[in-house]
Amino acid sequence: MGLRTAEQYRASLRDERVLWYQGKRVECVLDNADLRVAVDHSALDFEVGHNPQYRDLAVATDPDSGEDYSAYYRIPRTTEDLLARMRLIELTTALGGTLLSIKDVGSDAMFALLGLLQGEERERIQAFYDRARANDLAVAVAQTDVKGDRSKSPSQQADPDLHVHVVDSSDEGIIVRGAKVHTSLTPNCNEILVLPTRAMKPEDADYAIAFAVTPDTPGVAMYVSPYSAGERHPWEFPASSKHKMLETLTVFNDVFVPWERVFLYRQPELAGPMALAFVEYHRFTAVSYKLPLLDALVGAAAEIARMNGVISAGHIRDKLTQLVIYNETVRTLIEAAARRGKIGADGYCRPDSATTNIAKYTFATGFHDAIRAVQDCAGGLLVTGPGGHDWDNPEIRPVLEKYFAAAAPAAERLAMINLISDLTVKDFGGYHAVLAVHAEGSIEAEKMQIFRAYDSARPLGLARRLAGLE
Ligand SMILES: Cc1cc2nc3c(=O)[nH]c(=O)nc-3n(C[C@H](O)[C@H](O)[C@H](O)COP(=O)(O)OP(=O)(O)OC[C@H]3O[C@@H](n4cnc5c(N)ncnc54)[C@H](O)[C@@H]3O)c2cc1C
Structure with missing residues (x-):
């Protein structure tokens, strides 16, 4: 199959998966108007593969078979591959109204497991990856457990199910129980890849598991x-009316997983390395998919300032300059993370860990200041402006056109206000703000990894030499 069409992807979602949304069971994700927005958004990843304009970025070709497959599944082997992956993610996120699409996260996890595992488990993940690539599957990743009391390890929790764990095993496979949370894309994926969320000690062995299930596996329930x-x-929600990602509480009610789908079983010493191996790729993806959002903020701030007639004001120029510095710093850092990528003994090229985490940290800690600058440039209409139904009404529109014109016609000015409001103020804006801080790991997690991964030989060497110690 290689490259599925968007229609083939949509058709693959009609199954028995258990979805709860707004207090009710949803029979099929395709038939609910709210959820369908997310399906159509994710379909973008399939559309680009068939659009000649994007072929260079979106399609890879197997050198042996000559068969095309989605470039999302191309394992990076050079720094150029990492840059190409960054550009593909940036492309689909820009087409996707600043929201990432569906093939990024799963491919990050598969690369991590392929690079980490040995022996039989390596063969299993290879078979899983080969099938995902050949069938162009959309793979979601459930890593974050509900976790309970954060000061306690999985086995110390009052309720043993607050991290996903194994409750039984047989010659056929294992039975798992527990729940993951914030799991993006599960209602409209083809596979859920489950990873451990943290490092584990020997007493947490039952929690040191990784496996894959299809979303319609008996016992899996998703609360959207x-x-x-x-x-x-x-008109009122130019981005979020068309683009959406769904998150679920993903519950595993004694789910049977056959051995060929188990990638880690009661090996606590591998839980931490596995969580980290995923994050090594995933934070690179994370910053790559922020680039269109930052471009949109810079562009929107400049445009609304011009339309309001304040573009020449000194304090506005200062804010725009700060936004440009922030945007270009994040972009330069993530490009540097790719260029500094290291090729391991396995031949895989991984983005430089310290630089990736510095990029993610710079993005996450600067985001709220950037939002404030954009909102400052825009004015209070962000929350007091007219609605789409007002704009549609021929009796009201002339009033709006007359009174909301400034240095640009009201139609343009209000369109830009609506974009900024959607991206920074209303629920999609709030989603972006929390996504910035928490998704792909909290700010503290990034700092920890910067400290661990930073190669201090150069500064230490210089300091010692200047101090006359060598
Ligand atoms: C929109 C969105 C999409 C996401 N998508 C996915 C997904 O697809 N798959 C997935 O697996 N996860 C996903 N996540 C989860 C994301 O990785 C987590 O939100 C993140 O790791 C933080 O975990 P948490 O939300 O449980 O917050 P917490 O871990 O509770 O963090 C809250 C605060 O407590 C601090 N903290 C936590 N534990 C400790 C401790 N032991 N000691 C000291 N401080 C601590 C943190 O640093 C932070 O400041 C998503 C999150 C969001 C917001």
Whole structure:
């Protein structure tokens, strides 16, 4: 199959998966208007593969068979491959209204497991990857457990199910129980790849597991978060009326997983390295998919300042300059993470860990300041402006056109206000703000990894030499 069409992807979602949304069972993700927005958004990743304009970035060709497959599944082997992956993620996120699409996260996890595992487990993940690539599957990753009391390890929790764990095993496979949370893309994926969320000690061995299930596996239940629910007028919500990602509480009620789908079984010493191996790729993806959002903020701030007639004001120029510095710093850092990528003994090229985490940290800690600068340039209309139904009404529109014109016609100015409001103020804006801080790991997690991964030989050597110690 190689490259599926968007329609083939949509058709693959009609199965028995158990979805709960807004207090009710949803029979099929395709038939619910809110959830369908997420399906159509994710379909972008399939559309680019068939669009000649994007072929160079979106399609890879197997050198042996000559068969095309999605470039998302190309294992990076050079720094150029990493840059190409960054550009593909940037492309689909820009087409996707600043929201990442569906093939990024799963491919990050598969690369990590392929690079880490040995022996039989390596063969299993190879077979899983080969099938995902050949069938162009959309793979979600459930890593974050509900976790309970954060000061306690999995086995110390009052309820043993607060991290996903194994409860039984047989010659056929294992039975797992527990719940993951914030799991993106599960309602509209083809596979859920489950990874450990943290390092584990020997007493946590039952929790040191990794496996894959299809979303319709008996015992898997998904409870979909309702953020950005309900009808959205496309004029009022130019991005979030068309683009959406779904997160679930993903519950495993004594789910049977056959051995060929188990990639880690009661090996606590590998839980930490596995979590980290995923994050090594995933934070690179994370910053790559932020680039269109940052470009959109810079562009929107400059445009609204011009439309408001304040583009020449000194303090506005200062804010725009700060936004440009922030945007270009993040971009330069993630490009540097790719260029500094290291090729391991396995032939895989991994982005430089310290630089990737510095990029993610710079993005996450600067985001709220950037939002404030954009909102400052835009003015209070971000929350007091008219709605889409007002704009559609021929009796009201002339009033809006007359009174909201500034240095640009009202139609343009209000369109830009609506974009900024959608991206920074309303529920999609709130989602972006929390995504910035927490998704792909919290700010503290990034700092920890910067400290661990930074190669201090150069500064230490210089300091010692200047001090006359060598
Ligand atoms: C929109 C969105 C999408 C996401 N998608 C996915 C996904 O697809 N798959 C997935 O697996 N995960 C996903 N995540 C989860 C994301 O990785 C987590 O939100 C992140 O790791 C933080 O975990 P948490 O939300 O449980 O917060 P917490 O871990 O509770 O963090 C809250 C605060 O407590 C601190 N903290 C936590 N534990 C400790 C401790 N032991 N000691 C000291 N301080 C501590 C943190 O640093 C932070 O400041 C997503 C998150 C978001 C917001």
